[in-house]
Amino acid sequence: MLTYEDLVKLGEDEQERIMFIQRVIREHTSSAEYRRALVNDDYYAGENTTIMHYEKLIYDYLGQAHVDMWTANHKIATSFFGFVVDQEVSYLLGNGVMFSKDTTKKRLGETFDQDVSDLLEYARRHGSSFGLWNQDHIDIFKLTEFAPLYSEETGHLMAGVRWWQIDGQKPLRATLYEPDGYTELARPVGEEMYIKTPKRAYKKRTTRTKADGVLSVDGENYDGFPIVPMYGNKEHTSAMSGKRNTIDAYDVVNSGMVNNVDEGSLIYWVLENSGGMDEIDDAKFIQALKTTRVLHTDQEGAKAEPKQLEPPFEGTKEALDRLNKQLFADFQAFDSAAVTASNQTATAIKASYVPLDLKIDKIEKQVTRFILAILKLAGIEDDAPTYKRNQIINVLEETQCLTMQAQYLPADYIMEKMLVLNGDIDRIEEIKKEVEAEKIAAIADADLGSNGQGNDDDGGGE
Numbered sequence: 001m002l003t004y005e006d007l008v009k010l011g012e013d014e015q016e017r018i019m020f021i022q023r024v025i026r027e028h029t030s031s032a033e034y035r036r037a038l039v040n041d042d043y044y045a046g047e048n049t050t051i052m053h054y055e056k057l058i059y060d061y062l063g064q065a066h067v068d069m070w071t072a073n074h075k076i077a078t079s080f081f082g083f084v085v086d087q088e089v090s091y092l093l094g095n096g097v098m099f100s101k102d103t104t105k106k107r108l109g110e111t112f113d114q115d116v117s118d119l120l121e122y123a124r125r126h127g128s129s130f131g132l133w134n135q136d137h138i139d140i141f142k143l144t145e146f147a148p149l150y151s152e153e154t155g156h157l158m159a160g161v162r163w164w165q166i167d168g169q170k171p172l173r174a175t176l177y178e179p180d181g182y183t184e185l186a187r188p189v190g191e192e193m194y195i196k197t198p199k200r201a202y203k204k205r206t207t208r209t210k211a212d213g214v215l216s217v218d219g220e221n222y223d224g225f226p227i228v229p230m231y232g233n234k235e236h237t238s239a240m241s242g243k244r245n246t247i248d249a250y251d252v253v254n255s256g257m258v259n260n261v262d263e264g265s266l267i268y269w270v271l272e273n274s275g276g277m278d279e280i281d282d283a284k285f286i287q288a289l290k291t292t293r294v295l296h297t298d299q300e301g302a303k304a305e306p307k308q309l310e311p312p313f314e315g316t317k318e319a320l321d322r323l324n325k326q327l328f329a330d331f332q333a334f335d336s337a338a339v340t341a342s343n344q345t346a347t348a349i350k351a352s353y354v355p356l357d358l359k360i361d362k363i364e365k366q367v368t369r370f371i372l373a374i375l376k377l378a379g380i381e382d383d384a385p386t387y388k389r390n391q392i393i394n395v396l397e398e399t400q401c402l403t404m405q406a407q408y409l410p411a412d413y414i415m416e417k418m419l420v421l422n423g424d425i426d427r428i429e430e431i432k433k434e435v436e437a438e439k440i441a442a443i444a445d446a447d448l449g450s451n452g453q454g455n456d457d458d459g460g461g462e
Contacts, residue, residue, distance in 0.1 A: 002027060004149045004158035007178070018193050021176055021185060024161045028147035037126040037143050040240050043247065044125050046079035050244075051251035072259040078250055081240060084331045085124045088239070091334070092360050093117045095388040097371065104382045108374070109137035120367060123232040124239040130160070131370065132177070133226045133377040135203055141227070148229070157229050179225045202226055228373040231366045243330045250323040257316045272303040332359040353391060360389065 002024055010016045028034055042049050052075055056068035096113040099105060105112060115131065115138040122129035126143040141162055149159040163174040172187040173196075181201050187193035201219025232239060269285070271277065277285070285304075328335045332355040339349050364387065371385050406414050412432065419428050 002149060004151045005153075007149060007159055014195055017176070017183075018185065018195065021161050021174060022193060024147045024149070025163050025174065028161075033127070034144065036238065036240075040081070040125050040238050041144070043081040043240060043244070044085060046077050046082060048077035048247065048251055050248040051075045051077050051255060054252065054255070074255055074258045076251060076255045076258050078247060078254065080247060080250070080327055080331075084333050085121055085239060087333060087356075088124055088360065088363060089117050089121050091356065091390050092364060092367065092387055093120060094390040098386045098388065100383040104375075104380055107136070107378060107380055111137065115140060116367065116371065119230040119370070120232075120363070123230045123366070124363075125232075127232050127236050127238045127241075129230045130157075131228050131230060131374065133222070133228070133374055138374065156225075157227060158225055160227060177225075177227055180221055181219075222377050224377060226377055228370055228377070230370045233362060233366065239331070243327075246323065246326055246330055250320065250327065253316060253319050253323060257313070257320070260313070260316070270305045272305070274302050274304075329355075332356055349391075357389075 002020075007017075007020060010020055039049050042052075054073075054075060056071060056073050057065045058068045059065055093113065093116060097105070097116060109115070118140050119129045119131050119138075122140070122142050128143055128148075130141040130143075130146050130148065132139040132141065141160075145164055146160055146162045148157050149161070150156065151158045159176070159178045161174055161176050163172060165172040169189060171189055172193075174185045174187075174193075176183045176185065178199070181199040183195060183199045184197035185193055186196040201221050203221065204219045235241075271285075327333070334353060334356040338352050367387075368384055375382060415432070415435070416428055419431060
């Protein structure tokens with residue numbers, strides 16, 4: 001495993017550094033971590049590797065295996081892994097990241113919420129992802145395109161190589177990121193890699209004057225390495241870790257059930273007084289049945305009788321149900337089917353969220369560590385971020401509870417809670433201003449009435 005110290009030992013020799021960068025890319029793409037990330041991407045997209053390569057086998061009398069070419073072999077892949085990752089990201093970050101200061105989010109860039117969501121998605125898929133603080137926004141690096149270089153002394157990320165190539169017939173581009181700047185490289189098709197842009201600072205600074213225009217261009221670096229890792233958990237492993245076998249088992253059982261349905265009930269034929277028939281005759285017999293639906297029995301006493309075997313549907317259904325429950329338990333996922341009944345109480349709904357909350361509590365720590373590191377690089381002082389988790393609730397019951405508590409709590413608090421319950425979280429500030437304006441208008445009207453202005457009733461009779 002190559003480390004940051006291996007890079008430092010090279011000094012500034014260009015050829016040595018080029019060879020090192022190529023070796024970093026080569027070793028990273030051949031690592032088990034990288035290969036697992038590619039497999040997890042397939043599972044995330046519903047292209048489950050195991051079931052897609054699964055072949056049904058039959059064995060001859062010698063015990064040798066052969067691919068079964070005669071029966072249905074549908075390959076049904078579940079998209080459960082993609083569902084779990086999307087649920088985790090949406091549950092924690094669906095309402096965005098919240099800060100104490102209103103200016104913080106603006107300074108982090110317009111797409112900050114989306115960038116953090118994407119980083120968490122890749123971290124849960126691959127085990128880790130990486131965010132480059134690029135002056136006023138975050139650039140996202142996936143594990144499948146970025147090779148990290150950690151320090152042997154501290155274990156911290158100190159450098160890394162990002163590369164991209166559309167396909168093998170196109171040029172390869174790479175960038176080496178170090179604490180004191182970054183270097184861009186290129187490798188045209190059929191040629192050697194070379195340094196396209198020498199090392200330069202991360203922050204470009206241009207000095208201008210009205211008379212002469214651009215006076216000078218220089219740069220400076222950040223106080224620390226500007227690439228921050230986002231880990232999916234404290235073990236830096238994917239959400240798939242230890243659970244792939246259960247998904248594969250579900251796929252195999254589900255595909256087997258579909259194959260049985262496709263074949264219909266298994267039908268076989270019993271041929272009596274036809275001992276002279278060989279395998280070729282048997283094949284012709286089945287072919288004639290499928291094409292003409294007519295059967296001729298030339299031999300005296302010959303008889304053909306169909307027999308039927310029903311597929312084990314009930315057993316298959318029971319196996320799928322058990323595997324489905326096992327998937328939700330292993331992934332600590334929220335099963336919305338458990339709370340679809342209209343009479344579910346708020347307590348029952350909250351209880352069903354316990355496994356997911358336990359998992360998200362751990363994930364939240366990783367997201368917060370990442371954001372705090374970005375704030376430090378950006379020079380932003382603020383408290384730790386907070387999050388509003390997306391949950392199914394019993395709106396009527398929650399509203400009744402708030403109404404009962406209204407006399408003991410501030411009006412603004414009750415109003416915010418009511419708006420959140422009704423899905424108007426984005427309009428909280430707008431509605432607060434409207435309510436405040438109505439209060440001011442009501443006070444003004446009351447003052448006018450007490451002064452006798454605007455009152456058409458003079459108190460007299462006709």
